[in-house]
Amino acid sequence: MVDTNALLLWNKRGVLGEHTLMIARLALIAFVTFILLGISSLVYSYDINIRDAEATLLARSVVNCFVTGDLLDPDKRELARSELENEELLYSVLDYCEIKGDLDRYYVRVIIFDSAREEYVFSQGDSGALWVRGLIKSQTETLMVARLDGSDARLEEVSSFKGYVPGYFEKKYSIKRSKDGGEGINFDIYVEVLVNAEV
Amino acid sequence: MRCVINKRGDVMQMYLIQIMLSGLFVVLFLMATVQKSDSRLVKQQVLERELVLLIDSAAPGMSFVVNKGYRNGIVQDVFVQGGRIFVAVDGLVSLKGYSYFTKYSVVVREFDDRFVIEVRESG
Numbered sequence: 001m002v003d004t005n006a007l008l009l010w011n012k013r014g015v016l017g018e019h020t021l022m023i024a025r026l027a028l029i030a031f032v033t034f035i036l037l038g039i040s041s042l043v044y045s046y047d048i049n050i051r052d053a054e055a056t057l058l059a060r061s062v063v064n065c066f067v068t069g070d071l072l073d074p075d076k077r078e079l080a081r082s083e084l085e086n087e088e089l090l091y092s093v094l095d096y097c098e099i100k101g102d103l104d105r106y107y108v109r110v111i112i113f114d115s116a117r118e119e120y121v122f123s124q125g126d127s128g129a130l131w132v133r134g135l136i137k138s139q140t141e142t143l144m145v146a147r148l149d150g151s152d153a154r155l156e157e158v159s160s161f162k163g164y165v166p167g168y169f170e171k172k173y174s175i176k177r178s179k180d181g182g183e184g185i186n187f188d189i190y191v192e193v194l195v196n197a198e199v
Numbered sequence: 200m201r202c203v204i205n206k207r208g209d210v211m212q213m214y215l216i217q218i219m220l221s222g223l224f225v226v227l228f229l230m231a232t233v234q235k236s237d238s239r240l241v242k243q244q245v246l247e248r249e250l251v252l253l254i255d256s257a258a259p260g261m262s263f264v265v266n267k268g269y270r271n272g273i274v275q276d277v278f279v280q281g282g283r284i285f286v287a288v289d290g291l292v293s294l295k296g297y298s299y300f301t302k303y304s305v306v307v308r309e310f311d312d313r314f315v316i317e318v319r320e321s322g
Contacts, residue, residue: 103300
């Protein structure tokens, strides 16, 4: 006598096993598909990088904010110590220069050295990305040239190249501050700009 | 015999479901690949970045013309919002745009056959 209930129970157990296997197979197929999707996204993705140009343009705008020609603008940018200690100015140089837009990607630092070599530092933005710059900057390549010295040949280091950092610009300018038509006071202005990639 | 028949029917059903779902995944994959390999995204990027560099370096009073009949496609929309510029090309809408910076105000005007981006003094 066949136990029908046992048969049904056995069938159900078998079906459940097949379902479990099917779920596992589908999960595997989905996993492989997503991997392939990810690889194809990487292969076909294309990002036009203009960060170098943006960094140069932003540096120019910031420097023009402080300097007119080769003179520090005395009307707008008074270098009195009391103003430089104004925290609003110290950490919002872009706002102070009335540069508008979506500024989250930019980091700007301006250092003005006066004739007494005192530094006045202005900055704005996320400086955290600078540690990446520091990592890349520390990697230098050295150009070695073989020179003949009589009958001896030796290798001589002629120059070293810093690693390329996209979106980074730094430059030092020498400027004069007009003292009401009198003798000019020399300043150095150092500007550093880092433009991050769009998220 | 009954349990064998039942099992066979269940296996067939499962295979069908499996094939359908596999086909669905393959279709999704192909659609994503086609979208990624579409050149409209590159055209959009080129236009947005060109305009951003122009705006970044512009002085007040300057204006830039973008013809709707662009050589690589049809430019459907150009607008600025929140310090970002958005360009729609060949039905591809720009969701992120590209950010720019400027000391001046930027206005986009639409004409029949072109968009004109004007850089004006603030205020």
